[in-house]
Amino acid sequence: MITLFFGILTAAIEEACYKSGYKLFFCTSGGNPNRERELFKMLCANNVAGVLVCSRITDESLYMQTDVPIVTIERMIEDVPSVSCDNYKGGVLAAQELLLASGCKSPLLFGNRIISNQLPASLRYKGFQDACARNGSPCSEYYIDAEDLFGKNLGEDVYKALKQFPETDGIFATSDVLAARIMNTLNDADEADTFGRIPVIGFDGVDISAYCEISTIAQPIRQMGALAVQILIQRINGQIVPERSILPVSLIRRKTSGPNFVKA
Structure with a gap:
């Protein structure tokens, strides 16, 4: 199921790809490890320039056995650059x-x-x-x-x-x-x-x-998506990129907390 977070994120990624002259193939595994493996292998077989990974699946071995440039979003994989919020x-x-x-x-x-x-x-x-x-x-x-x-x-x-x-x-x-x-x-x-x-x-x-x-x-969701695309393109072009990119978060106080909240 696509959550509100991922809806905003994918829209930002698509826009950043378009502005940079890249087309986006969007794949969702639904949390199914076998499906995720199939999709990743399909992308590699179609010679994609790079892959952005945003996955909750724990087995990271699939992404450590390829030469395709990868950047993760809100996910940590050894030796793969990542973008997340703080x-x-x-x-x-x-x-x-x-x-x-x-x-x-x-x-x-x-x-x-x-x-x-x-x-x-x-x-x-x-x-x-x-x-x-x-x-x-x-x-x-x-x-x-x-x-x-x-x-x-x-x-x-x-x-x-x-x-x-x-x-x-x-x-x-x-x-x-x-x-x-x-x-x-x-x-x-x-x-x-x-x-x-x-x-x-x-x-x-x-x-x-x-x-x-x-x-x-x-979270700065749109900025995270745009930055992930930027870093992936840099990797595609053989440039050195940061291992971890962590963007700041902020508190937005509304009616459900704070000094003016009236408890029962």
Whole structure:
């Protein structure tokens, strides 16, 4: 399933490719390792100039056995240049927004299950955990599987998490889509009486956070896509490129956090 993040990212990549005189072949594996291998081999067989990889699949051996120039986005592969946002700083900013600006004492980290440290997104979890620990407010944690992000059981997971950690007084959702689903659950009339209103902050900075007026840690998604294309073209041309390119994130405060947030 293509998320809002990847929709913005691929649009930025296509635009950057077009401006540089390249055509973009877009392939999606749906998280299927066998399909990803088939697609990559197909691209190589068709003599593509280079490949941008944005994958959650843990087996990286496929990409280490080719001469085709590769650049990864939000993914780490040994000896392959990567582009990502400052996930760790984003986690720290989220913790500071809940603990310092919103007055939370018992925050909850609510996220997708991270299956590999090769995914830089794991650093947003660590940044949040570390900042909470430094503040003397260790966070509780609740994880769902990635495929449950849009699932009908997500609301039940929110109830389960809050019943498991009844002291929760603030939530860091590790994507804006998760944050929107959580807010929808918390705003339900019956559950609002049960759980009250608590601060929520998301991550990504995609449009749904603005529509729902949710505070978020914004990634420079378009810039990440454009930079990845730039670096890949430099690799195609035999130029030396940085091993890691990490772009800054920023806090966007809206109605769901901050000093003016009114708790129940």
